[in-house]
Amino acid sequence: MVLANPSGTAAVPIPGSGSWSASDGAALYGLDRWGEPYFSVSPRGHVMVQPRGDRGGTLDLVELVKELQGRDLSLPLLIRFDDILEDRLERLHTAFERAIAKYGYAGGYQGVFPVKCNQQRHVVEQLVETGRRWHFGLEAGSKAELLIALSLLDDPDALLICNGYKDHRYIETAILARRLGRKPVVVIEQADEVERIIAASRELGAAPLIGIRAKLSTRSTGRWGSSVGDRAKFGLSIPDLLATVEALRQAGLLEDLRLLHFHIGSQINDIAVLKDALQEAGQIYGELTRLGAPMGYLDVGGGLGIDYDGSRTASAASTNYSLQNYANDVVATVRECCEPHGIPVPTLVSESGRAIASHFSVLVFDVLGAGALPGGVPQPAEQEPLVLRNLRDTHATIMAPGHRGEGGAGGAGGADSSENGQIPAHSIERLQEAWNDALKFKDDALAAFRLGYLSLPERARAEQLTWACCQAIANQLETLPAGTAIPDELLALASALAGTYYANLSVFRSAPDTWAIDQLFPVLPIHRLDEKPTRLGSFADLTCDSDGKLARFIDRGHSKPLLELHPLRQGEPYLIGLFLAGAYQEVMGNLHNLFGTTNAVHIRLADGGRYQVDHVVRGDTNAEVLQAMEHDPAQLLERLRLASENAIASGDLSISDSRRLMAHLKASLEQTTYLEG
């Protein structure tokens, strides 16, 4: 039984009291597992960023945020660490290089970045620039993404993989781009695309490099499991694949068939699934070469997962493999499929988006306030109804020394305390009984109110007393040593007392996958980690939507509805970081309630422990989000000016108040959509 908690926050038991250090904080939020090697905690409890991973250099995230705020960059703030993006790219290539060396693979690796993962110009530019030394390419899934890829990717050896639905113009554009010295590979994803490719090639007298996407039968798991199998949206079934090869042969285009592609969904949690898919694809690749296609590339798609909770399990927010395991399996499996049959091994291509782009951006938001429970025990009134007296008695029983775990405190003859100071089981039982009583009396009070026997102030006292009982039990549970067995029902008190922290962000804008697909991201305070968090809470965002919340948190292979948090301090900001959300969130984010993009900055580590702000991307202003909905800010202001004039004329508004109102309206239009004061 869990009490519904209107909006409260109060101290709750987080077992294991005693001394607390920053490393306890790191362990509590899993930072020491998922944060490696980019995020850690300083002894003073601040989240530290190592933008170059283990190659040295550290930034204090809290100090960084303060200094950025000093540059008039208000929260919520998206901080992109370009060094991390580079480091991820480097790690991916290093992993494949190692695997290739380890298995004596005769081919190479040449990855591409799926633009849909993060289309921001600075991000794609950065990847193209850093990736130049490996001829790292891009993958486009739409015409707009093709335009980005064509204009930014100027390395003649880098692959430009063209996926998605393709009309005539898309295909012709790709063919002609070859003349610009680009290397586009048009991947046939639908059976009818081959005809369009043949027609366009005839018309232009030139063909693109051609790929085929196979629909594998390997069963995937997890959220994107339906990306494979007979009913998958993309890819050719085996009969269609054979028919396509035949059509290309007849059109004289078989010699341009160079690539086999598959994609079994994002965030593959279980490496076994990948191995099956690789084997199946490896065999298909071999068959295609036997059918006379020159081939040369095997594109294993995306799916390389992220260990969001650091648990290294096959659960949804994790993976049971490392980046190196992944590269090893791709290389070894493809080699096993080709070498025994005398088929030259292909150049391996992956379209790893999430694995490259997740780590580099951190969203920092502030907490505007926290709901508070009516605290304390209300003064007794004269002649209180029985139900109130019962609640008072229950509270007194809980507070009685016999209930406490203090050694030899007396009460019921001192029998409640054991020699080593552990709270005896029967004492916990009595707390449980007291809580059952409190709940019953609270229900009685409600019934009495409904029937007209209890006044509104009396009902208020009944509720306040129930919370006081709850709090008193929670306080006692908190003094228990770690590992004490506490019944679920008493543990649930923690949720009853949990608080709502009001967050200056819109999850629909900044973390849409938490809402849409229950995605988990690490969320934690970026300071005060050297201080034991004594509250449990979840976050409510700025939108007027009850779904606008963060109420699922990582928990080592599971999730939990409440996060350990600190009580707010007067006049001091409480800063929360949302990590590993650099992939997909920005573009999937929407304008719900007209909350626009947040301010964003690109940070580079500089010499001497300093940093450099490479780019500032200002968040949408209110004027901009209004325009996105076809409203005209100038016209809007003009209408309100006229309304003010009328109010002045009728004596309802003073001229000075009118000026103040107009000033607020103008200032709001220029500000971001978030709370700035």
Ligand SMILES: *Cc1c(COP(=O)(O)O)cnc(C)c1O
């Ligand atoms: C989305 C997508 C990707 C990227 O997947 P990640 O899991 O982010 O690496 C790659 N290829 C295709 C075809 C996709 O649709």
